[in-house]
Amino acid sequence: MPHALSLGLVLYVLWLLLSGIYEAWLMGLGALSCAFTVWVAARMDVVDHEGHPIHLRWGRLLVYLGWLGREIVVANIQVVRLILSRSMAITPTVAHVPASQRTDLGRVIYANSITLTPGTISIDVRDGDIEVHALTREGIEALLEGEMDRRVRELEGEPG
Amino acid sequence: MSPLELIGGIAVLVGGLLAVVGGIGLIRFPDFYTRLHAASVTDTLATALVVLGLALMASGVLVVVKLVLTLVFLIATGPVAAHALAKAALHGRLQPQLAREAEEDRSSST
Numbered sequence: 001m002p003h004a005l006s007l008g009l010v011l012y013v014l015w016l017l018l019s020g021i022y023e024a025w026l027m028g029l030g031a032l033s034c035a036f037t038v039w040v041a042a043r044m045d046v047v048d049h050e051g052h053p054i055h056l057r058w059g060r061l062l063v064y065l066g067w068l069g070r071e072i073v074v075a076n077i078q079v080v081r082l083i084l085s086r087s088m089a090i091t092p093t094v095a096h097v098p099a100s101q102r103t104d105l106g107r108v109i110y111a112n113s114i115t116l117t118p119g120t121i122s123i124d125v126r127d128g129d130i131e132v133h134a135l136t137r138e139g140i141e142a143l144l145e146g147e148m149d150r151r152v153r154e155l156e157g158e159p160g
Numbered sequence: 161m162s163p164l165e166l167i168g169g170i171a172v173l174v175g176g177l178l179a180v181v182g183g184i185g186l187i188r189f190p191d192f193y194t195r196l197h198a199a200s201v202t203d204t205l206a207t208a209l210v211v212l213g214l215a216l217m218a219s220g221v222l223v224v225v226k227l228v229l230t231l232v233f234l235i236a237t238g239p240v241a242a243h244a245l246a247k248a249a250l251h252g253r254l255q256p257q258l259a260r261e262a263e264e265d266r267s268s269s270t
Contacts, residue, residue, distance in 0.1 A: 014229075017222065017229075018229075032263050042201040042260040073205060076205040079201050080181050080201060082185075083181055083185035083208075088188060090189070090259070093259060094258065111239075112236075112240065115238075116204060117204075118197055118204060121193070121200070123249075125248060131250075135194055149191065
C-alpha cells in the first residue's frame with residue numbers, strides 16, 4: 001500500500017509539472033488517469049519495493065549522486081585525455097569486482113554506477129561480484145579499492 | 161545577452177565538443193568494448209552539459225523542469241543500454257582485446 005501511494009504521488013507530481021495548465025477540470029482528469037495507472041500497475045503486480053524503492057535512504061542517495069557526479073566528471077576528463085593523446089596508452093582489462101550489496105536493487109545501482117563512469121563498464125552481474133571491462137588497469141584498481149561499493153551498500157535500507 | 165545565457169551557451173558548446181571527442185574515440189579505439197568507453201563520454205558529460213546549458217538559457221520554470229527530467233531519464237537509461245550491449249557481445253563470445261600484461265595474467269591463471 002505505501003508503494004501504491006508513492007507511485008500515485010510521483011505520477012501526479014510528474015503530470016502537474018509536464019502539463020503546466022492548472023484548471024480544476026484538467027487537474028481532475030490528471031488525477032483520474034494517475035489513479036487508473038496505479039490500479040493497472042497494481043493488477044499487474046508490479047507495485048513493489050523494486051519498482052518503488054521507498055525503503056532506500058533518500059537523503060544518502062542525494063549525497064551519493066553528488067559524489068557520483070564528481071567521479072563521472074573526473075573519469076570523463078581521463079577518458080577524453082586518452083582519446084586525444086597521440087600514443088593512446090590504453091590497457092584494456094577485464095576483472096571481477098566484488099559487490100557486497102544485499103539486494104538486487106543495490107547490485108543494479110552499483111553496476112549502473114560502474115557503467116555510468118566512463119572507462120569502466122559492467123558486462124556481467126552475478127551474486128557477489130560484477131565482471132567489469134575497464135579501459136585502463138587503473139580503472140579496475142580504483143574499483144577494487146571499494147569506495148563505490150561501500151557507498152552503494154550504505155544506500156540500502158530494509159526492503160519492505 | 162544575460163550572464164546566465166552566456167554560461168548556458170558555453171556549456172552547450174563544451175558539451176558539443178565533448179560529443180565530437182566521443183566520436184573521435186569511437187573511431188580511434190581498437191575494439192568493441194573500448195569503443196563503448198568512448199561512447200560513454202558522449203552519454204554522460206556531453207549530454208549533461210548540453211541539457212543543463214539549455215536549461216540555463218530556457219525561459220520559464222516548467223521548461224527547466226522538463227529539461228532536467230530529460231536528463232534524469234537519459235542518465236537512468238544510458239547505462240542499461242550500454243550494459244545490454246556489452247553483455248550481448250560477451251555472450252556472443254566476442255573476446256575483448258586486452259592489454260599485453262592482462263593477457264598474460266589470464267593465460268597463466270587458466
